Amino acid sequence: MERRVFAYSVVSTGSFDDVGVVSTEIKRDLEEAGVERETVRRVAVICFEAEMNLALYTERGGNIEVVVEPEKVVIYVEDDGPGIEDVEKAMQPGYSTAPLWVHELGFGAGMGLPNMKENSDFFELTSEVGKGTKIHSVVFRRRENAA
């Protein structure tokens, strides 16, 4: 399989209704590209959590790029949102800054970033307050064979 690059933009609408639409599109694209089921699921979960953060915490949304390679899938997420003040804290399971209305919709449990890391084989988050946040995640394909 040749290298394929998929690019998506997430718009921050201030409404939660469309959250997840981009991630389901990503899932479909990867399925069509012939990526195996378990890898698709992990990438889709990472993208879903990212999409939610873009929709919730940024003013203008951001971009998600998914690169499919023979051995791995690489995900880049980038926004020019408010940035994360304490990345270490934000990576702790259960730490949340989500407002009440987010909790009422069944999100905001403070599991987003830890869950992204959990589903990644490599995960790096860099953030600058007032400038934005970047995520670089790698999911190796057919990991069950590597174990």
Place this chain on the structure above:
Amino acid sequence: MTLEEVAQTVEAEFLNLQERADEEVRTACAADLLSDVLAMRGEAALLITGEAAPQVVRVADVMNIRAILYVRGKRPQKKDIVKWATQRGIVLLSTPLPTFEVCGRLYTRGMRCSECFENEAD
């Protein structure tokens, strides 16, 4: 058990895709917190939830969940959500019963936890 047996067991009605009533479902998860569903290990065929927000069907899609069972008579408020679920092949059911009762009845009939099931199979 089949989706039809699930529906009968918990007095649920199909909101779409009734033609898939014969489909076999063996594993389930119950959660109102979508973050918990996204953090789930293994694959659940059925999601039992009290959350009827539009995002539930998208989370289900991402997690390869084939059917959603809304408890306490809940159902998606927007018609296009049912349509979207139908397009993506997600069966929607609604039961008047509360979560604990639903889980108890289905467990008794052989439905198992999606996250414990893999261990059981080992």
